[in-house]
Amino acid sequence: MSQDAYSRRIVFQGLGALGVAAALAGCGGASGSGATASPGAAGQKLAVAADIPVGGGIVLQDRHIVITQPSKGVFKAFSSRCLHQGFDVGKVEDNTITCTIHGSTYDAATGKVTGPPAPTGGQLASVAIKVSGADIVAA
Structure with a gap:
């Protein structure tokens, strides 16, 4: 296999892995802003x-x-x-x-x-x- 073919193959494998990761992230349950409850300082x-x-x-x-x-x-x-x-x-x-x-x-x-x-x-x-x-x- 030539060096160019090998490099292209690595690039495509990496892009495929990124696509799978993005698809799985879309399946997550909680996708709000990520802000958490903030009651403030005690006594507020x-x-x-x-x-x-x-x-x-x-x-x-x-x-x-x-x-x-x-x-x-x-x-x-x-x-x-x-x-x-x-x-x-x-x-x-x-x-x-x-x-x-x-x-x-x-x-x-x-x-x-x-x-x-x-x-x-x-x-x-x-x-x-x-x-x-x-x-x-x-x-």
Whole structure:
């Protein structure tokens, strides 16, 4: 085999490997911006507790956090990044966190996946919060 034929063969093999890698990357589950939940420094105010309805919640898109109140006086916080493709979830109603992009659902008390297309057995990452007076703050 000539040196030119050998070099071309190596180039084509490398391009083929890059194509396979690109195709596999497109099959990945979470393809959001990669931003993670950012509650801020301990004690930093995130929300007013009275603004979070029992059985509901709020999505802090700038921080990628969803804060819920699954039962009276009990507040939970999770990453708002859907496990399906990484978009922020859009709403919390009837103790269900819902991604309004593709319909994945999560339990508002635990963050566990309750409906597809998010992977079964998955769970939104917990975020540490606490009640301080009338406010919800980063813990």
